[in-house]
Amino acid sequence: MQGQSVTRIRVPFLDLRVSSKERLALLSAVDLVFQHGRFILGPEVQQLEESVAKYCGRQFAIGTGSGTDALFLALKALDIGSGDEVITTALSWIATTNAIAMTGAKVVFADIGEDLNIDPESVKELITEKTKAIVPVHYTGKICKMDALTALAQRYNIKLVEDAAQAFGSTLAGKRAGSFGDVACFSMNPMKVFAACGEAGIIVMDDPLIYEKLMALRYNGTVNKEKCIATSLNCRLDTIQAAMLLHRLQGVDLLIEKRRAIANRYGQGITSFVRIPVEAEAEKGVYYTYQIQTPTRDALKQFLEERGIETKIQHPFLMCQQPIYQHLLQRSVPCAERLVREILCLPIHEKMSLEEQDWVIDSIASFYA
Ligand SMILES: Cc1ncc(COP(=O)(O)O)c(C=O)c1O
Known part of the structure; x- marks a missing residue:
């Protein structure tokens, strides 16, 4: 290009x-x-x-x-x-x-699991x-x-x-x-x-x-x-x-459905490039954030930014890595230490147009191409 x-x-x-x-x-x-x-x-x-x-x-x-x-x-x-x-x-x-x-x-x-939860x-x-x-x-x-x-x-x-x-x-x-x-x-x-x-x-x-x-x-x-x-x-x-x-x-369930639809669309579009959030059959999340995982997180973030897509590393440090709390860590948290370097939040909000969603998907595909 x-x-x-x-x-x-x-x-x-x-x-x-x-x-x-x-x-x-x-x-x-x-x-x-x-x-x-x-x-x-x-x-x-x-x-x-x-x-x-x-x-x-x-x-x-x-x-x-x-x-x-x-x-x-x-x-x-x-x-x-x-x-x-x-x-x-x-x-x-x-x-x-x-x-x-x-x-x-x-x-x-x-420590956390691959699902980012305790x-x-x-x-x-x-x-x-x-x-x-x-x-x-x-x-x-x-x-x-x-x-x-x-x-x-x-x-x-x-x-x-x-x-x-x-x-x-x-x-x-x-x-x-x-x-x-x-x-x-x-x-x-x-x-x-x-x-x-x-x-x-x-x-x-x-x-x-x-x-x-x-x-x-x-x-x-x-x-x-x-x-x-x-x-x-x-x-x-x-x-x-x-x-x-x-x-x-009154409108919260509708908002949740809209977010879930975006998450679903993202999932289908980018699953072969990055690790996406997955749900068990009995599970319905609200996708407060849509966090992908990839070892090339920082380069992907930069690439998306150049294409006008704003992403966030929402919590760049673990709580136990914060200066005020690091002395409290009793046992290492290897999974959390790895994942905090790999997670990236994609934009997800109910006002997003299909065009915007597709732009995010296409851009991620272009990065990995
Ligand atoms: C996991 C978690 N706990 C607690 C809070 C604190 O909530 P508040 O900002 O309303 O004080 C937040 C806010 O973002 C949060 O994400």
């Missing part, structure tokens, strides 16, 4: 702009909040909590200011703190580790008498091997806290993400599939005692804003975000 100009279609990694049709609906939801004036814990927060609990097949949900808040509060509600150990994956956004470390517990990093075998090897919880992350929106993790949690009497930040709407054997652990946490920041127009998170659970504890923990550890029964912070969800999320919840 040297000397020839290549057609160039700009493909942004994400497009968070709100369509004019949706803008009207969101504005009218916000307008209702302006009218009643209950900007904090207004009726929309409770409506959202009830709707999300139902969507996830849970008894209770509690809105929080972010997914990070959700994780921190969930761990606190399970009485996790200093002297405890919590096992989590090596590969996630750093919020997972920060939330554990903020409780005072020691973070223990497990490897239950690695978890098993790391369990000690101090292990109080496992925090599996449904990375990219793919649900972890929950049967194996639940069996370990039951056998060793350990709590299971799903970090489902990336997985709202994913299902495994008909069960939704968030319905497996003692407690599960979601992020609804604007990049997520189920997204607010700002920061937002939510915790789901079945146990009424944990729910009660969380109600206090969410607002400075107080009951009725009077009595303080636990050390905590202000982690409430804004009513305005809840109002917009309530509207968006």
